[in-house]
Amino acid sequence: MTTERYELIFQQAGPGEDPSGDDIVVVHRTSATGPGGHPVYCDDTGIVRAEISDSGEVRMLASGGQQALRRPTATHVLG
Structure with missing residues (x-):
């Protein structure tokens, strides 16, 4: 069974900071x-x-030129 959707989380907050x-x-x-x-x-x-x-x-x-790619800090399966 293949997962249809994921949630990718890109951390902006530093350690101990509010992750909101x-x-x-998605x-x-x-x-x-x-x-x-x-x-x-995508x-x-x-x-x-x-x-x-x-x-x-x-x-x-x-997905295009001049794009700076960042890896997500977490990935969650949505379904």
Whole structure:
């Protein structure tokens, strides 16, 4: 069974700080596969793209030029 949606959390707060400012992005599975052969997930805008393995390893993928990719600090399965 393949996961259809993930929540990617990009930490903005430092250790011990309020995490309410963290960026949370929901991504859904697409029909594409990434360079590692795992499903590609993207947000509704198509800007945030990530290849996510069955074991939850995340590889961020560029959706355009000049994009600075950051790895999420946490990933949660949504369904």
